[in-house]
Amino acid sequence: MLQIGWIRKLYPMYGYSLLLIIACLAACSNPDVKTIPQKIDYIRAISGKNDSIPVAIAQKGEVLIAYSDCYTCHKENRKSIGPAFKDIAKRYPVQRVFIDMLAQKVISGGKGAWGSATMSDHPKVPIEDAKVMVSYILSLK
Numbered sequence: 001m002l003q004i005g006w007i008r009k010l011y012p013m014y015g016y017s018l019l020l021i022i023a024c025l026a027a028c029s030n031p032d033v034k035t036i037p038q039k040i041d042y043i044r045a046i047s048g049k050n051d052s053i054p055v056a057i058a059q060k061g062e063v064l065i066a067y068s069d070c071y072t073c074h075k076e077n078r079k080s081i082g083p084a085f086k087d088i089a090k091r092y093p094v095q096r097v098f099i100d101m102l103a104q105k106v107i108s109g110g111k112g113a114w115g116s117a118t119m120s121d122h123p124k125v126p127i128e129d130a131k132v133m134v135s136y137i138l139s140l141k
């Protein structure tokens with residue numbers, strides 16, 4: 001008896017799910033829905049206060065970046081294979097945690113934070129140099 005009671009309670013839910021599926025199919029096949037531009041938040045800024053970056057560090061970072069291969073994939077102002085340095089600066093506040101995390105990412109490479117393109121690894125870049133490079137990038141706010 002108990003079992004039949006359960007089935008009776010569940011039965012109307014099938015009806016609802018069917019309606020839902022039909023509604024979804026209708027929405028997907030509606031051409032108007034496709035033409036609405038989807039606004040994707042590419043930057044996804046993390047809020048937080050900014051520490052100051054000594055000018056000498058930023059300048060050294062700029063030189064280290066110029067001497068490395070970074071500019072083959074990054075531009076300062078616009079997206080290339082990798083995100084624009086200015087977009088990276090817009091996302092991360094100038095704080096030690098982010099500088100450390102990004103420096104590690106420059107060394108190990110990876111993907112997924114900005115899209116499906118992969119940053120090559122830079123195992124020969126010392127961690128201190130990577131931090132200086134990242135400091136320069138984050139100074140471009």
Ligand code: HEC
Nearest residue numbers: 068069070073081082111112113114115117118119120133
């Ligand atoms: C082969 C191309 C390539 C090279 C060379 C390259 N990058 Fe990148 N970089 C990328 C891509 C692609 C991403 C986005 C990765 C992601 O979506 O997670 C990225 C992301 C970054 C980020 C942001 C990481 C994050 O998680 O938000 C920093 C900082 C960065 N690169 C710095 C550098 C520096 C400094 C160099 C030079 C030492 C460098 N990149 C060289 C392709 C490259």
